[in-house]
Amino acid sequence: MKQVFIIASKEFKTAFKDKVFLVITALFLLLSIISVYIGSSTKNAEIRVYLDIVELLKSQGATSFPLSPKLFPLAILQNIIDYVSIIGAVLAVFLGFDAFSGERENGTLKLLLVRPLYRDQLVTGKLLGGGLVIGVLLCVTLVFNTLLFSIVSGLIPSFNELSRLLVFIALAFCYMMIFYIVTLFVSIKTGERTFGFLIMMVVWVFVSFVIPQLADSQRSFAYTLNATAQTVTQMPSDTVISKGIEIFSPAVQFQNVGKDLLQGVAETAAMNVFDILSRQALALLYMLVPGAIFLLASYRAVQKEDVT
Amino acid sequence: MNATWTIARKEITDALKNKLFLIILGMLLTLTVVSVVLGAYQVRVSVDNYNNSIEFLKSLGKTELPPMPNLNPISASKGFVNYIGMLGALLAMILGNHAIVKERRSGTLKLILSRKVFRDTLLNGKLLGNLTLLAGISFLSGAITFIAVFAIGNVALSAGDGARMGLFFLMSFLYMAFFLVLGITLAVIVGNGNKALLLTVILWLVLAFVFPQIGNTMDMDNQLPGGFFAQMGMTKDQQTKVLDNFKFYETLRDGIEEMSPTKHYERVSFALLNVKPGFETNTPLEVLSLKWINLLGLTAPSIILWLIAYMGFLRREDIYQS
Numbered sequence: 001m002k003q004v005f006i007i008a009s010k011e012f013k014t015a016f017k018d019k020v021f022l023v024i025t026a027l028f029l030l031l032s033i034i035s036v037y038i039g040s041s042t043k044n045a046e047i048r049v050y051l052d053i054v055e056l057l058k059s060q061g062a063t064s065f066p067l068s069p070k071l072f073p074l075a076i077l078q079n080i081i082d083y084v085s086i087i088g089a090v091l092a093v094f095l096g097f098d099a100f101s102g103e104r105e106n107g108t109l110k111l112l113l114v115r116p117l118y119r120d121q122l123v124t125g126k127l128l129g130g131g132l133v134i135g136v137l138l139c140v141t142l143v144f145n146t147l148l149f150s151i152v153s154g155l156i157p158s159f160n161e162l163s164r165l166l167v168f169i170a171l172a173f174c175y176m177m178i179f180y181i182v183t184l185f186v187s188i189k190t191g192e193r194t195f196g197f198l199i200m201m202v203v204w205v206f207v208s209f210v211i212p213q214l215a216d217s218q219r220s221f222a223y224t225l226n227a228t229a230q231t232v233t234q235m236p237s238d239t240v241i242s243k244g245i246e247i248f249s250p251a252v253q254f255q256n257v258g259k260d261l262l263q264g265v266a267e268t269a270a271m272n273v274f275d276i277l278s279r280q281a282l283a284l285l286y287m288l289v290p291g292a293i294f295l296l297a298s299y300r301a302v303q304k305e306d307v308t
Numbered sequence: 309m310n311a312t313w314t315i316a317r318k319e320i321t322d323a324l325k326n327k328l329f330l331i332i333l334g335m336l337l338t339l340t341v342v343s344v345v346l347g348a349y350q351v352r353v354s355v356d357n358y359n360n361s362i363e364f365l366k367s368l369g370k371t372e373l374p375p376m377p378n379l380n381p382i383s384a385s386k387g388f389v390n391y392i393g394m395l396g397a398l399l400a401m402i403l404g405n406h407a408i409v410k411e412r413r414s415g416t417l418k419l420i421l422s423r424k425v426f427r428d429t430l431l432n433g434k435l436l437g438n439l440t441l442l443a444g445i446s447f448l449s450g451a452i453t454f455i456a457v458f459a460i461g462n463v464a465l466s467a468g469d470g471a472r473m474g475l476f477f478l479m480s481f482l483y484m485a486f487f488l489v490l491g492i493t494l495a496v497i498v499g500n501g502n503k504a505l506l507l508t509v510i511l512w513l514v515l516a517f518v519f520p521q522i523g524n525t526m527d528m529d530n531q532l533p534g535g536f537f538a539q540m541g542m543t544k545d546q547q548t549k550v551l552d553n554f555k556f557y558e559t560l561r562d563g564i565e566e567m568s569p570t571k572h573y574e575r576v577s578f579a580l581l582n583v584k585p586g587f588e589t590n591t592p593l594e595v596l597s598l599k600w601i602n603l604l605g606l607t608a609p610s611i612i613l614w615l616i617a618y619m620g621f622l623r624r625e626d627i628y629q630s
Contacts, residue, residue: 020503020507024510031518038522039525041557042525086521090509197506198328202398205394210339214342
């Protein structure tokens, strides 16, 4: 076990010495902080727009007014879902793309494996180190966001809100770890680190954008008529095909569960955390299964690594 | 000029042997086919629905028949905008980075420059070869779209629609060219090839995802499904009137979005493809002149980056060092 911790601590230290990784980390933290500000200013603007609309309609002699938009406190933080799903995933790729191929290219893999260290311990150490880095980043994000949330909204998060936030961070950790695990697997299987990195970028584009886009193209649109202004609104709704396509994208599953947790969906905004998790059990399963498969595949691939 | 062509030809041959390039190209073309076929199929369904309605009305003895609605067959390429925005940019960055890094890694940069090849000739050849590849990809995607709309959608494009489509693929080419030049420039300036690639990807993330994402989250109309203003029952005039009170906020949002070439590409493309309403009656060239700022946003950064690449490459003194 001692060897695992040594490898993990080395991974942790190396990550924070890498300038490029520090740039992407700074970007991630900056965006997560900005997202709170944007979220709160957009919600404030929304309220002001609503009041302006009511004033405008009153001046035009209208007697019925649209309902006020429902606002939930945690919805201020919901932009972070997109940033974790996009930048968080890339951050995990940056962290893991040379975790194994880097050791191979530098010749340190041979050196490590002639010592009393089992191959599975090497993978576990790498995973633990990567997990520590991701965990620390998410903890910093949680602290900053909770503080900013209190400062911007003037509210102290309730137990339910705090537990939603904590579960969201745990979910974000799992999501980023999935990308880290898949990257580690690619790093084990590919000879050159740049090639592995680019393969992961293609995977990321596919999972985060192409699949959601394909699913979106298969949604059906219902048309609703607004009685006040006689305008027609297009409302997208899921179809069996769009739902089926989405299964292949952990990013979509993460966003769906994340929106429920951060009160982005009005129907689930008042539910407790356990109800949300049981409601989204399938989405969680679809998200976690690829990670589990690639985890096992990574252990298996390392056992077969030829270091002679 | 002969040396430039020789280098350009070598770039094309190298790219066609690059596994990653071929994988991404295969994905991009497959997605083009899928999105265009789906789009063209939707056009066909609409045409069939209209024809069935006409037949039904005729069978009832009606003589006043409704005109055919505008099916906008060129919008079949709408999905392609997003695929080029992501995979096209990635493909171009890989080409740009490899163009310089492969020569440096294999030691052939020294070898080429010790012959009668000027540094600017080498850069021009690299650019020409890779631009030819990107032009080929744009042309191939355009050809697939034209054939799919005709064969599956059962619609013959008018000359105006054809010109719009042609200009749209030209915009796709310019967009990919920007990321190609970005890849080359960073590979020239940053000595370490791996680091240059990582920095290019970070810049791509910021330009193609972060800025548009910030703009999206600041867009009040994006906050509710179906649109905030539509949910509030606002007409277009009322919406404009209300937004007049948020001039600074909207200018800031627009300013952030305009820092992104992806957003410029999306805006000019959606106008050309009639996805964004308001440009239906304009000629293709009128659309371009109305969207000149987006055209400038696509071309000017590429030119500036290319000049930086020139200056960087012509002044590098470490090329012959081992």
